[in-house]
Amino acid sequence: MGVGFGGNAVFNRASPSSYDACVARIAADYLSNIRRPPARVLDIGGTDRGFRSRGGLPPRAQVIIANPERGVGADFDYVSSIGPNVEGFDLAMLFGVMMYIERAPLVGLMRDVRQRLRGAGTLLIAEPDPEGVLGKAEVAAKTIYAAVRSLWDPTKFHFHSKGETAEMLREAGFVRITERPDLTPNAMKVTWPPPQPRYFVVAATV
Ligand SMILES: C[S@@+](CC[C@H](N)C(=O)[O-])C[C@H]1O[C@@H](n2cnc3c(N)ncnc32)[C@H](O)[C@@H]1O
Numbered sequence: 001m002g003v004g005f006g007g008n009a010v011f012n013r014a015s016p017s018s019y020d021a022c023v024a025r026i027a028a029d030y031l032s033n034i035r036r037p038p039a040r041v042l043d044i045g046g047t048d049r050g051f052r053s054r055g056g057l058p059p060r061a062q063v064i065i066a067n068p069e070r071g072v073g074a075d076f077d078y079v080s081s082i083g084p085n086v087e088g089f090d091l092a093m094l095f096g097v098m099m100y101i102e103r104a105p106l107v108g109l110m111r112d113v114r115q116r117l118r119g120a121g122t123l124l125i126a127e128p129d130p131e132g133v134l135g136k137a138e139v140a141a142k143t144i145y146a147a148v149r150s151l152w153d154p155t156k157f158h159f160h161s162k163g164e165t166a167e168m169l170r171e172a173g174f175v176r177i178t179e180r181p182d183l184t185p186n187a188m189k190v191t192w193p194p195p196q197p198r199y200f201v202v203a204a205t206v
Contacts, residue, residue, distance in 0.1 A: 016201065052073075082116070
């Protein structure tokens with residue numbers, strides 16, 4: 001695949017998975033009341049240095065990583081490579097990944113994830129917000145970066161807004177879609193200066 005910023009702290013500074021406090025809040029909200037512990041988390045596009053490595057996860061939590069990038073400690077390349085008999089997940093995360101995927105395969109991925117959730121499982125999405133002044137600047141920067149980089153390694157970014165994300169989630173069969181701006185490092189003031197690009201966060205359940 002093309003560019004994969006992996007666990008690079010420079011590129012992922014604004015992702016909630018880069019901070020213990022954000023991960024602890026996510027764990028409290030989505031993993032503390034599950035019916036069948038230990039909690040099972042699917043971190044799509046995650047890395048060994050991200051969510052899995054943070055404090056604040058419940059004891060014995062199992063964090064499975066699906067990521068095609070080499071050297072990031074993934075258990076599977078893609079969600080589609082996870083066998084049908086693998087136990088379901090209480091929480092699936094898609095943090096900073098949608099920008100690599102076109103709309104149609106992205107809806108397909110969301111649908112696949114929905115079928116792999118167990119109980120009242122949640123798909124939590126965090127993505128650099130392409131809207132607003134800073135979002136537009138970020139889109140321009142990534143577009144230039146991709147064009148230069150594509151001279152030897154083709155990379156295309158696909159920018160999906162919060163509204164488009166909600167639309168895709170509904171198409172994939174999710175019913176309850178909730179915005180969670182409080183889960184970002186910016187909202188939680190866990191680092192200074194506030195990291196850019198700002199992420200939007202959306203939780204989806206069936
Ligand atoms: C910007 S990093 C995000 C890392 C981490 N999730 C975080 O929040 O800090 C994007 C990652 O998505 C991965 N990725 C891209 N397309 C993917 C796909 N279809 N399935 C799983 N991972 C993918 C890339 O390999 C890269 O490691």
